[in-house]
Amino acid sequence: MSRLLAAALTAVWVSSVLAQSPADIVIRHATVVDVERARLIADQAVALSGDRIAAVGKDADIAKDWAAAKTIDAQNRFVIPGLWDMHVHFGGGPELIEENQALLPLYVAHGITTIRDASGDLPTEVLDWRRAIAKGELFGPTLLSSGPKIEGLKPVWKGTIETGSRSDVDSAIERLRTLDVDFVKITDSTLQPDLFLYALTRARAAGFKTSGHIPMAVTVKQAVDAGLSSIEHLGYAYNAGAKDEAAIAADFGAGRITREQANERLDKGFDRATAMKAYRYLASKGVFVTPTLNGSRIIAYLDRDDHHNDAYLAYIGPRLQKTYAWRVERAAQANAEQIEQRHARYERIAATIPMLQQAGVTIMAGTDAGFLNSFNYPGIGLHDEVALFVDKGLTPAQALQSATRAGPAWFGLLDRYGSVERGKAADLVILDANPLDNIRATRSIRTVILRGQAYDRAALDRMLEDARNKVAAWNAKAAS
Template sequence: MTRPGLLFAALLAAAPAFAAVRSGDVIVRHATVVDVEHARTIADQAVVLRGENIVAVGADREIARGWRAAQTLDAEARYLIPGLWDMHVHFGGGPELIEENEALLPLYLAHGITTVRDCSGDLPGQVLAWREAIAAGRLAGPRLLTSGAKIEGLRPVWKGTIEVGNRTDVDAALARLQEKDRVDFVKITDSTLDPPLFLYAVSRAKERGLRTSGHIPMALTVAQAVDAGLSSIEHIDYAYKAGVKDEAAIAADFAAGRIERAEANRRLDGGFDEATAMAAYRELARRGVSVTPTLNGSRILAYLDTDTHADDAYLAYIGPKLRKTYDWRIERAAKASPQAIAARHAHFERMAAVLPMLQRAGVTIIAGTDAGFLNSFNYPGVGLHDELTLFVERGLTPAQALAAATRAGPAWFGTLDRYGSVSAGKAADLVLLERDPLRDIGATRSVAAVIVKGRVHERRALDAMLDATRRKVAAWNASAGR
């Protein structure tokens, strides 16, 4: 064979090897991947990102041989987890607080939270606009899933609602939320909403294919709300209520006006029965109803007598007008008698004791903070890590707590095919940690880098986000004369 022929043959033989080298935008090398689903770690892995997607995951040596990318991030054996989700947050306080609320968005990213579920405040239109701006890349923040305006009765306690007084109103509200606002789910609350109309709203939302969460009226049992189609129970108090042996009688007495709310709460507090609870929780698990405990917010309020939070360093990230919304709960707690304070502590401890029971029954526990306006010292961003710490302190394993913050949210929205693991085909929303969260849930605080929609934010960039919010708050404090 002539020399040119030999050269051609050599190139032809080598062509498959050249063709096998594929390109991505980012390669994360030498990572210890945390497989949350199976509670295990896989050492020395590489993860290839292209656009907003993970396109390959495998042994570092194999990926390095077959892939190239414009950017390489050496994980140096750090721990790579799916992005964290905070499934219960609020934005609000009125139009004059829009700027202060917007400044909270980067706090979530800086703490590894790549998705939040807004459970409605009094700025629903603004939140919808932020959702679109974040999705389009015009605004820095976590992916925002929102209920838009919540459904309530006439003349409700809470602002930012769609008021409904009859079934026609409910149907119109659901049509607006689904067709005009294109909400991600529906929030239904109970300050003035008639209980039968609550059940109608839940059932009609389900018929429309909309997931629902809400506050269950005292005049209804948890089982009635679940039968109507409620998708998630927000706040562990309602899960506790489902474990009260005489729940139906208490609900009936309240509905008939035979007892006031204080007496209903007293009977509920004293009526918990473990056998009743476990049967109810197994039914929740069978029906696919999740529970978002929001323990951290309850703990903060219960123990304001022992920790006033006045010296919290994190207050540097909370604007003065938002801090002002904390006052009414702080003042109420300060006026409590010693007996009321003791009752407050005991109530929280009773509620928190339900958490491991839910886990044993197979209920999907969702991590959500209730962070936002009104909820004193329950901070956006770091609050999720506080919630996970409480989960473990109160009986979950670190693996179970981590699943509540990475897989339970996607499971609730039906998007586990897209989120919740570090694997090919999933969204490139990832967090790199300094330590192993399966050994110590506190490791979720040790954020080395956050990847959102394929874009890498290393620690320096995350610190810059925090600094930008801190400087804004300092300027607002100066203007307010703080």
């Protein structure tokens, strides 16, 4: 080869390299899961720059146009957007702060890149974690939080803002604005029904999304019309299916019936046509529902599985495990008839999942995992939740949407999350199997990419090992 020809070839090569755009990571030979359209796009590559997706396209084109500092060969595996758990809790008191914070890596190890904290009794600490994660000072999924929830006076739940008047509610909303919370959580332990509705209207007027439990003395429609953005726990949405829901709410509010009697009447009065009309109304108002089905299933069937031999307990601190006891003890007091009723009620409520979907309601995957909620585990619980959605009638694609797109949609963040597209967040999960065929494929995690940083299977296993080691050390200390 002449020197002239060699120089020319070198010049061509240098020109080609210089023409390439720099990327931090390129995922090659990937099958991209288009979750929105429930389809697979084969032979793709994804270029990541910082915490954003810089390009997605045919593998050969991306390889030609992008120069990567790191290349991941997906080997035709399946790339999905990062998973979102839209209902988690941290709490149990100040002595449990360390055990709660240790749960954060469990979410990442299970492909969950964003969580929505629905309030516990450590609201200040959780807001501190939110800031530390955003700054890169603490490892964990992106954390969105309600801060302290709005409640009535002397509520069952700790860590709340207690309100007994409209001025209290106004002050609570102002405090939450100062705390820069991501949404407002309102619950029904002791909050008066009129103040519940007032809190919804004031939070909406302040520009907040709202989430909550609906008091028995308030109908679902009243809560929605006041400004409720998401219904937490499927049982509250179920109530809208009773023909005489308004009469039941009025009787309960007046003290004429107990909660147990109200539930009996709601069950007897449930009617599919009434429910579908109510659910279509929810959809028209843009109200989402977070079923938290797995937690309900666990409690309903504790008589069949006491979970004491769950391998996952190795990741849960001993003090957190002790918070499980109160629900377990309460369930153990039921007699055979009550246990059967518990099973039946769970199944009746769970059967409304496909009805909500058919009515056009957006279903959000959320676990209710955390302290108090027995054996409902941070991380793996989300995979159990979406599997239940399919078991109860959703398609794998619909269940996957509930855990990847519904959360961003609720927060108005679909321009940044929820799909594998140029400009979206570099929060991705590479799976060994196709989740559109079998939703349990979400468990087959090969790699998690969180804010542009890749964690392969070995790194994820180290996160799990670190969690086990921490719990083992806490157990040893408790036993000494």
